[in-house]
Every structure is written in C-alpha cells, then in structure tokens.
Amino acid sequence: MSAKVRLYVDHPLGAGQTVPLDRDQAHYLFGVMRLEAGARVALFNGLEGEWQAEVAEAGKRGGALTCVEQSKPLQLPPDLWLIFAPIKKARTDFIVEKATEMGAARIMPVATDFTNSERIRQDRLQAHAVEAAEQCGGTFVPEVAELQKLSTLLDLWPAERQLMFCDEAEVGQRLFLNVPQGETAGPWAILIGPEGGFSEGERKRLHKMEQAHVVSLGPRILRADTAAVAALTLWQHSLGDW
Ligand code: SAM
Numbered sequence: 217m218s219a220k221v222r223l224y225v226d227h228p229l230g231a232g233q234t235v236p237l238d239r240d241q242a243h244y245l246f247g248v249m250r251l252e253a254g255a256r257v258a259l260f261n262g263l264e265g266e267w268q269a270e271v272a273e274a275g276k277r278g279g280a281l282t283c284v285e286q287s288k289p290l291q292l293p294p295d296l297w298l299i300f301a302p303i304k305k306a307r308t309d310f311i312v313e314k315a316t317e318m319g320a321a322r323i324m325p326v327a328t329d330f331t332n333s334e335r336i337r338q339d340r341l342q343a344h345a346v347e348a349a350e351q352c353g354g355t356f357v358p359e360v361a362e363l364q365k366l367s368t369l370l371d372l373w374p375a376e377r378q379l380m381f382c383d384e385a386e387v388g389q390r391l392f393l394n395v396p397q398g399e400t401a402g403p404w405a406i407l408i409g410p411e412g413g414f415s416e417g418e419r420k421r422l423h424k425m426e427q428a429h430v431v432s433l434g435p436r437i438l439r440a441d442t443a444a445v446a447a448l449t450l451w452q453h454s455l456g457d458w
Pocket of ligand 1 (some may be wrong): 382383384385386387388407408409410411412413414431432433434435436437438439440443
C-alpha cells in the first residue's frame with residue numbers, strides 16, 4: 217500500500233532508517249491528517265529519492281517514522297535557473313510554486329532597475345518550494361536564492377550558461393529559442409522582468425551578452441507570473457525533460 221501523504225524531511229533516508237519528526241511535522245501528520253502508528257507516509261529529502269515509511273511513534277509534540285522501501289529514485293530537473301524580479305507577495309509565491317512544479321533547478325529573485333519589491337522573505341519562499349514539491353510528486357526541491365542585484369548576477373555570469381531573455385520589447389515578434397528540437401540542454405537560465413519591464417540600460421546590456429537568446433512570448437504583454445510559466449513551458453518543451 218503506498219502512502220497518500222508526502223513529506224519533505226531534512227534527514228537521511230534508507231532501508232530501516234529512523235526519521236524523527238519535529239513539532240510541526242507531528243502536528244501535520246497526527247493532528248491534521250490523523251495518521252496513527254503503522255500508517256504509511258512517503259518521504260523525500262531532495263537527495264535520496266522517495267521512500268515509503270511507517271509511523272513508529274505518534275505524539276503531539278513529535279514522533280518517528282521508519283523507512284521501509286524506496287518508491288522512486290531521485291529525479292533531478294534540468295540545469296535551469298528561473299531568474300525573476302519579485303512582484304506582489306501572492307504573485308511572487310505563485311512564481312516560486314509554479315517554477316518548482318515546472319522543474320526549475322534554482323529560483324533566483326533579482327532586483328532590477330524597475331523592481332517593485334525591494335525585499336523578499338527567502339525562508340518563506342523556500343517553504344513554498346518545499347510545499348510545491350510535496351504536492352507535485354517531485355523528489356527534488358529547488359533552492360530559492362537570496363535577493364541579489366541583476367547587475368551583480370550578470371557581472372559574474374558563467375560563460376557556459378545560456379540565457380533565455382524574455383524581453384517585452386519584442387512583443388508580437390515571432391522569436392523563440394533557435395535550438396534544434398531534441399538537442400540536449402546544458403546549463404540554462406530564464407530571465408523575467410518586473411511589472412515595469414526592463415530599463416533601456418538593462419536591455420542594451422542583455423542584448424550584447426553572448427549567451428543571451430532574446431525571446432518574445434507572443435503578441436500580448438503577459439504579467440510577470442504568467443510570463444514565468446509560459447517561458448518555463450516553452451523551454452521545457454524545446455530543451456527540457458518533458
Ligand atoms: N511594463 C512592461 C510593458 O508594458 O512593456 C511589461 C512588463 S511584463 C508585465 C513583465 C515581464 O514579463 C517582462 O519584463 C518580460 O520579461 C515578460 N514578458 C511579458 N510579456 C512578454 C512578451 N510578450 N514577450 C516577452 N517577454 C514578455
């Protein structure tokens with residue numbers, strides 16, 4: 217019988233391994249989901265695939281699970297970063313959740329010239345990524361990086377990483393990634409701007425970058441959260457693991 221509840225744990229997994237539960241996890245499993253001793257839970261830690269585990273101890277403030285057997289191997293996403301300028305809280309949460317479901321390997325908020333939001337709660341966004349991975353059956357949780365300046369990220373840009381630059385100035389053009397179907401992707405990144413779009417200075421710099429592929433996302437201007445999902449879809453379809 218396989219488990220209905222999936223839980224991310226920051227603990228090694230393996231046959232016979234005991235996994236202690238903290239107060240929040242115990243509350244969720246025994247208070248909210250009403251599991252009892254002997255019930256099955258699927259565990260993953262982002263490193264060792266998914267494991268079926270049994271409730272060994274169920275308490276109000278803690279408990280323990282015992283790993284029984286592996287039910288999925290680790291499935292790593294392609295080496296794809298999603299770089300975006302944070303927008304309003306709920307829409308930023310949406311981007312992190314969708315990027316996790318769509319198979320981004322790293323989620324990187326950046327401050328651009330016209331960024332709406334100067335601060336993020338990295339820990340809260342990381343928790344959203346964990347929840348999204350629990351819900352979508354993934355065995356990997358992308359890291360959500362701390363907010364950094366786009367200009368700093370571009371100063372240190374790795375030579376081998378290609379960049380899908382989604383530029384709203386290209387709206388209505390038929391520009392998409394000029395890569396043969398079926399080609400295997402190396403390191404890539406997608407860049408989505410804020411509500412105010414990119415400044416002329418940023419646009420000039422990005423257009424000059426050797427690794428940049430300037431892309432239109434169709435005949436309409438999309439909101440940044442829609443643009444992130446559309447770009448991830450296009451990239452995964454052309455070069456990714458779909
Ligand atoms: N304020 C900008 C304007 O009116 O031109 C629109 C910015 S849009 C809301 C937010 C981001 O989504 C853009 O910076 C871009 O990265 C992406 N985006 C939206 N629509 C796009 C399109 N049709 N083509 C390429 N990128 C697009």
